[in-house]
Amino acid sequence: MSRWGKRTLKLSRIKELLGCEELSSSHSGDTEIESVMPSDMMSDVLAFAQPEALLITGLVNSQSVRTADFADAILIVYVRGKKPSEQTIELAKELNISVMATGMGMFEACGILYEGGLKGIC
Amino acid sequence: MNEEALYKKKFPVTGGDFDKAGEVSTQIKAILKTTGIDNDIIRKVAIASFEAEMNVVIHAEEGKIEFILTTSSVIINVADKGPGIKDIDLAMQEGYSTASDDMREMGFGAGMGLPNIKKSADDFEIKSKVGKGTWVRITIHHEQK
C-alpha cells in the first residue's frame, strides 16, 4: 500500500508473481502500479487510459508500445509467451516504458494481479 | 479569431504501413512535451492524433496530418485519399467497424477510434466523400503555463 486506501504492486513483485522475463527496465523495481488495462484492442485501451498503469496484452507489434505511451502507461506485460521484436523493445526503451513477458495467459495473469490487489481500468 | 499559430508541421501518412503507423503521433507528443502544456492535455492530443492516424493507415490509401499549435489550442488536421465514409453517424457509434479480421489481429477494429477522438477533443469535425477521402479536424484547448 503506498497511498491511503489504495493498493499497489511494485514492478519487482509483478515480475515475481507472473514469472516474467524483463525485456526493458525503464523504471526501477520499486515503482508502484495501481491499475491494469488488459486488452488486445488498442482503442479499448485508449478509451479508458489512465496514467501510470500497466498494459497487459497479447499483441506484440510496435503499436502496442505506442498505445502504452499515448496512455502514459509505465509497464507492458506481454502474455501467452509472446515477445516483441528487438526493434519494438528498443522503441519501448526510447519511450521510457518497462516491458516484461510471461508464459501465462491473459486470464491467469489478470487473476493473479487482481488477487494482488490491483484494479482494472477497461 | 485572433489565434496566433506558434508552430506548424505537416506529416505524410501511408495506408497499410504498419512499420511506421503511429510514428507521427509519437512525434507530435514529443513536440508537445517540450512546451510545458499539461500532461492530461497532451494525453488527449496524443490519443486523438493516434486514432486519426491509424484510421488513415487502416482504412485509407494515403494522407496528411497537419499539427498546429496556437496560443490557445492544439489543432490536428487529417486529410486522406481513400474510400471515404458513407454514413458518418453510424461510423461515430461505439463498436461500429468495417475493419478486416487481419486488422483485428493487429489490435484494431474495436470501433472505438472515432468515439475516442470525439471524447478527447473540445471540438471535432469530420467530413467525407465516398470514393474520395475523409477530412478530420480536432481542436483541443490548452493553457500555456
Ligand SMILES: Nc1ncnc2c1ncn2[C@@H]1O[C@H](COP(=O)(O)OP(=O)(O)OP(=O)(O)O)[C@@H](O)[C@H]1O
Ligand atoms: N479515414 C477513414 N477512411 C475511411 N473510413 C473510415 C476512416 N475512418 C473511419 N472510417 C470508418 O469508420 C469506422 C469506425 O471508425 P473507428 O475509428 O471508430 O473504428 P475502427 O477504425 O474500425 O476501429 P478502432 O479505431 O477501434 O481500431 C471504420 O471501421 C471505417 O468503416
Ligand SMILES: [Mg+2]
Ligand atoms: Mg479507428
